[in-house]
Amino acid sequence: MVATQQTNENNQCEESGGRPLLEILDLSVGYETGSGLVRAVDHVDLSLYAGESLGIVGESGSGKSTLVMSVLRLLPLDKTVVTGTVLFNGVDILRCPQQEMARIRWKEISIVFQKSMNSLSPVHKVWEQVEDIYRVHAPGASKDEIRERILHLFNVVNLSPRVLELYPHELSGGMLQRVCIALSLVHLPKLVIFDEATTALDVITQGQILDEVMRLERELKLTSIIVTHDISVVAKTCKRVAVMYAGRLMEVGDVGTVLVEPLHPYTKGLISSFPPLTGTRKKITGIPGALPDLKAPPPGCIFAPRCPEALKVCKEKSPVPTVVSRDGEEHLKDVKFGPGESAGLRNIQVPPIGAHVVACHKYGGDDA
Amino acid sequence: MSGTGTSSRPTGHEEVLSAVEIQKWYPARRQILRLGHKDGGTFVKAVDGVNFSLRKGEILGVIGESGCGKSTMGKLLVGLEVPTGGKIYFQGQEATSLLKGDAKAFRRKAQIVFQNPFDTFDPRHNIASILSTPLKIHGIGSSDSERKEICCQALEQAGLRPAREYLFRFPHELSGGQLQRVSIVRAMLLKPLFLVADEPVSMLDVSVRADILNALLQLSEESSTAIVFISHDISVTRYISHRIAVMYLGRIVEIGDADEIISHPCHPYTRALISNFPSADPREAREGIQIQGEPPTPVNPGPGCYFAPRCFMTSEECLHSYPEEVDLGGGHLVWCHMVQR
Numbered sequence: 001m002v003a004t005q006q007t008n009e010n011n012q013c014e015e016s017g018g019r020p021l022l023e024i025l026d027l028s029v030g031y032e033t034g035s036g037l038v039r040a041v042d043h044v045d046l047s048l049y050a051g052e053s054l055g056i057v058g059e060s061g062s063g064k065s066t067l068v069m070s071v072l073r074l075l076p077l078d079k080t081v082v083t084g085t086v087l088f089n090g091v092d093i094l095r096c097p098q099q100e101m102a103r104i105r106w107k108e109i110s111i112v113f114q115k116s117m118n119s120l121s122p123v124h125k126v127w128e129q130v131e132d133i134y135r136v137h138a139p140g141a142s143k144d145e146i147r148e149r150i151l152h153l154f155n156v157v158n159l160s161p162r163v164l165e166l167y168p169h170e171l172s173g174g175m176l177q178r179v180c181i182a183l184s185l186v187h188l189p190k191l192v193i194f195d196e197a198t199t200a201l202d203v204i205t206q207g208q209i210l211d212e213v214m215r216l217e218r219e220l221k222l223t224s225i226i227v228t229h230d231i232s233v234v235a236k237t238c239k240r241v242a243v244m245y246a247g248r249l250m251e252v253g254d255v256g257t258v259l260v261e262p263l264h265p266y267t268k269g270l271i272s273s274f275p276p277l278t279g280t281r282k283k284i285t286g287i288p289g290a291l292p293d294l295k296a297p298p299p300g301c302i303f304a305p306r307c308p309e310a311l312k313v314c315k316e317k318s319p320v321p322t323v324v325s326r327d328g329e330e331h332l333k334d335v336k337f338g339p340g341e342s343a344g345l346r347n348i349q350v351p352p353i354g355a356h357v358v359a360c361h362k363y364g365g366d367d368a
Numbered sequence: 369m370s371g372t373g374t375s376s377r378p379t380g381h382e383e384v385l386s387a388v389e390i391q392k393w394y395p396a397r398r399q400i401l402r403l404g405h406k407d408g409g410t411f412v413k414a415v416d417g418v419n420f421s422l423r424k425g426e427i428l429g430v431i432g433e434s435g436c437g438k439s440t441m442g443k444l445l446v447g448l449e450v451p452t453g454g455k456i457y458f459q460g461q462e463a464t465s466l467l468k469g470d471a472k473a474f475r476r477k478a479q480i481v482f483q484n485p486f487d488t489f490d491p492r493h494n495i496a497s498i499l500s501t502p503l504k505i506h507g508i509g510s511s512d513s514e515r516k517e518i519c520c521q522a523l524e525q526a527g528l529r530p531a532r533e534y535l536f537r538f539p540h541e542l543s544g545g546q547l548q549r550v551s552i553v554r555a556m557l558l559k560p561l562f563l564v565a566d567e568p569v570s571m572l573d574v575s576v577r578a579d580i581l582n583a584l585l586q587l588s589e590e591s592s593t594a595i596v597f598i599s600h601d602i603s604v605t606r607y608i609s610h611r612i613a614v615m616y617l618g619r620i621v622e623i624g625d626a627d628e629i630i631s632h633p634c635h636p637y638t639r640a641l642i643s644n645f646p647s648a649d650p651r652e653a654r655e656g657i658q659i660q661g662e663p664p665t666p667v668n669p670g671p672g673c674y675f676a677p678r679c680f681m682t683s684e685e686c687l688h689s690y691p692e693e694v695d696l697g698g699g700h701l702v703w704c705h706m707v708q709r
């Protein structure tokens with residue numbers, strides 16, 4: 001797939017030469033606590049091509065929010081230890097200067113949080129806030145230009161222009177969340193991250209927003225990451241899914257493959273805890289046990305203590321993410337993902353588009 | 369048999385609970401809402417004429433958007449709120465008079481499990497005291513050691529093993545899933561006839577959610593407790609319920625067999641709700657029915673169908689009169705002008 005991104009006025013065609021828009025390479029994030037380092041994200045490799053939609057699913061505490069926060073460098077510097085590389089469009093996000101980061105945020109990568117509405121000022125009308133935010137990246141913009149852009153986006157997220165003249169307290173939670181989604185799109189960013197953006201909303205509002213997100217992906221050629229604990233949201237909206245557990249990626253692949261024929265025992269467990277909406281009623285089962293202590297993670301596979309299929313090797317050695325083919329056979333066993341030669345970032349191997357990657361000893365996760 | 373989301377309804381025809389036209393109107397202050405007449409006053413009609421009955425061991429799921437009155441209804445059913453109109457009957461006896469006459473006996477019959485397990489318990493009591501106090505109050509067990517034994521058994525049954533380890537822990541030492549189990553164990557210890565479960569799994573992680581649902585099903589089957597299961601999660605509700613009631617602005621708009629409601633929803637609101645609920649199976653592509661806006665506050669709604677302002681298939685009639693009940697057979701009832709008998 002040739003990655004072509006339509007941006008706003010300065011319509012640049014990004015020739016990324018087949019490289020992903022976002023590359024997360026061997027990223028680890030640790031939180032400093034009084035009693036030790038909590039490894040919230042542990043050696044994660046993940047790439048996202050332009051035009052793709054990726055869902056990151058996992059239970060609470062699995063590190064999915066930490067992962068996306070580190071991509072935007074939103075974590076407190078004094079309390080976190082971040083290692084690895086994040087490349088966005090070739091820019092090394094974790095090492096670029098602050099000014100560059102300020103330029104990227106909102107203009108190139110924007111994010112919508114679960115309670116984004118709380119970020120709106122209660123004492124300013126929506127319009128004033130829109131104007132303010134718009135001018136951060138386009139200081140000379142005229143009122144008419146801003147109004148035209150925001151009204152177009154309001155139309156897209158199904159809000160009436162009247163909302164501009166209201167204060168946040170006059171709007172319902174669902175409407176505020178829509179305002180925030182519209183705001184996140186004002187600069188037509190290349191990448192939008194929805195971090196549980198629809199979780200607190202009612203079924204109908206959530207359904208409508210997800211439909212809108214999918215339409216925006218088509219119309220504006222958005223690339224999106226949807227972080228959620230609800231696999232049904234991912235099943236509905238995303239093309240690819242990454243399953244996270246205790247800070248590590250368990251399984252990455254196409255939604256149609258991973259959610260229909262999961263290979264990793266954790267993914268299987270997660271899916272069998274969701275009752276189906278239609279069809280025959282199956283007994284659902286949970287995953288026994290709880291998240292391990294991330295200050296002192298168990299040796300070997302992090303999921304092994306709760307895994308119903310754990311082998312002896314699982315408790316000894318960490319599995320290596322391996323590309324598997326559809327029938328679950330090993331496919332590219334010798335490919336190890338991650339940064340290769342120290343600075344030769346161009347030589348990093350990333351899994352091909354649509355690859356199904358599993359980190360499990362049962363599927364060739366032994367060290368190659 | 370432990371719960372497998374059985375679709376067969378309980379065979380016993382014994383009616384445990386019936387709600388007849390129950391209402392809960394909260395007075396709304398005129399100054400704030402700038403509505404209403406000088407002396408008539410305005411009301412937020414949280415629950416506005418709900419009718420249903422529940423048989424022994426039956427599980428009724430109640431779904432709807434936030435603000436539709438599902439939680440208020442749950443509180444009315446267990447006597448935590450007093451209805452402003454209508455009657456609730458427990459095995460043929462009127463609930464308010466039961467509550468006045470012998471509150472203890474009533475409480476033993478009707479229990480509730482709340483949404484947030486962290487707020488449910490007194491943080492200074494350990495699990496042993498949390499569980500044995502209701503036993504003591506209701507005079508179950510002759511000695512403390514016997515009561516402790518009962519608690520242990522109940523904990524083990526609910527999957528908290530070894531029970532002795534849990535007995536002397538405090539609520540903050542347990543995870544959300546474990547606490548919610550304790551909450552269910554506490555409610556079921558008295559073998560109530562009737563239990564309200566108000567969003568019992570919405571705060572829990574998906575991996576523990578299944579176990580809690582199965583625990584509820586199992587306990588309900590063992591002591592044939594009827595459950596009103598309130599949730600906004602349609603697939604979870606379908607899993608656990610025999611019947612489903614859909615609420616909108618304080619009224620039931622559709623009620624019927626769980627699978628029937630999910631596969632053949634008739635009310636436009638139910639159809640919108642179900643079509644917008646994402647399925648966990650990516651192969652199941654469904655287009656959500658678009659409806660306008662969000663539920664308004666139920667301040668003097670009507671006179672027509674409450675859903676008419678947002679409905680995608682309104683007729684003239686819908687704006688003038690509230691629809692009558694339409695019986696589609698097999699206990700499937702719907703309140704809509706547009707549904708043909």
